[in-house]
Amino acid sequence: MSKKYGLFPAIEPHHTGRLKVSTLHEIYYEVSGAPDGQPVVVCHGGPGGGTSPSMRRYFDPQKYRIILFDQRGCGRSTPHAELRENTTWQLIEDMEQLRSHLDIEKWLVFGGSWGSTLSLAYAQSFPARVTGLVLRGIFxxxxxxxxxFYQEGASWIFPEAWEKFIAPIPANERDDLLGAYAKRLTSENRREQLEAAKAWSVWEGSTVSLHPSMERMKSFATDHFALAFARIENHYFINKGFFEEDDHILKNADKLKGIPGIIIQGRYDVVTPMRTAWMLHKAWPESELVTIPDAGHAASEPGIISGLIAATEKFKK
Structure with a gap:
């Protein structure tokens, strides 16, 4: 990448809506950019992270019709932090409902971290609906x-943040931190739930970028964000993504045949280390792997921003 890109100017959506996707769940969505532009759908991270206005800014608003949506249980979707009827396969069906609702035949799919998981699983399920994939921080x-990230590994790199992460969990339960957190995040004791949710959320907020951001850590510690983020992430991870096999995504890489993709990966990504991006790239010949030498996991890091926008600029042509 010779040219360095920055975010496009901030824009507001020209259409927002709510889509009833089940008897229980209703998802928030928004459309911005060019009404007749190339459709692109953004799969946010987490699961449970929700969308943010900055996500509109990775696309040329004169060329792209930009669709953002909050996945079940988070952001402005309702009910908040709900775990029932909340699986990978239901999120994929929600994307199809949304595509049909917006009368879109095919779209570019853009996602980072958990958003890369959902983007890949969607593309493997509905390859004919995908014009391409732009992915970051492969998971x-x-x-x-x-x-x-949740038992041992990243803890060696961020021991001070790890100490805070394990603080709510008694020593005799620390051999299964996912399970210990699940008990607390689904507890009927609201105070216990929030304590666990904030510790879980702040751990990720402390590790996502090469240089720490106090602003990010504060936002990850807010009650509303942390509760959905921690509960839904833990729910998906305990249930192994609701995949039948541990390596479902990589085993089904052949279903991406014919779909072009660009993978943007920070060399020093501690949340989703580079090995997985490399494995995906090797299994998916149509993909291009772009390694950012001075970046971690966050989409907000300058090198990651530049790489992602270089990718969306390439796809608009």
Missing amino acids: TLRQDEIDW
């Missing part, structure tokens, strides 16, 4: 990826 929800 395929294999057990070794989960263990690295």
Whole structure:
């Protein structure tokens, strides 16, 4: 990448709506950019992270019709932090409902972190609906990826943040931190729930970028964000992404045949280490892997921003 890109100017959506996707769930969505532009759908991270206005700014608003949506249980979707009827396969069906609702035949799919998981699973399920994939911080929800970040691995790099993460969990329960957190995040004791949710959320907020951001850590510690983020993430991870096999995404890489993709990966990504991006790239010949040498996991890091926008500029042509 010779040219360095920055975010496009901030824009507001020209259409917002709510889509009833089940008897229980209703998702928020918004459309911005060019009404007749190339459709692109953004899969946010987490699961449970929700969308933010900055996500509109990775696309040329004169060329793209930009669709953002909050996945079940988070952001402005309702009910908040709800775990019932909340699986990967239901989110994929929600994307199809939304595509049909907006009368879109095919779209570019853009996602980072958990958003890359959902983007890949969607593309493998509905390849004919995908014009291309722009992915960041590849995560395929294999057990070794989960263990690295929530049991042992990343803890060696961020021991001070790890100490705060494990603080709510008694020493005799720390051999299964996912399970210990699940008990607390689904507890009927609201105070216990929030304590666990904030510790879980702040751990990720403390590790996502090469340079720490106090503003990010504060936002990750707010009650509303932390509760959905922690509960829904833990729910998906305990249930192994609702995949039948541990390596479902990589095993089904052949279903991406014919779909072009660009993978943007920070060399020093501690949340979703580069090994997984490399494995996906090797299994998916149509993909291009772009390694950012001075970045971690966050979409807001300058090198990641530049890489993602270089990718969306390439796809608009």
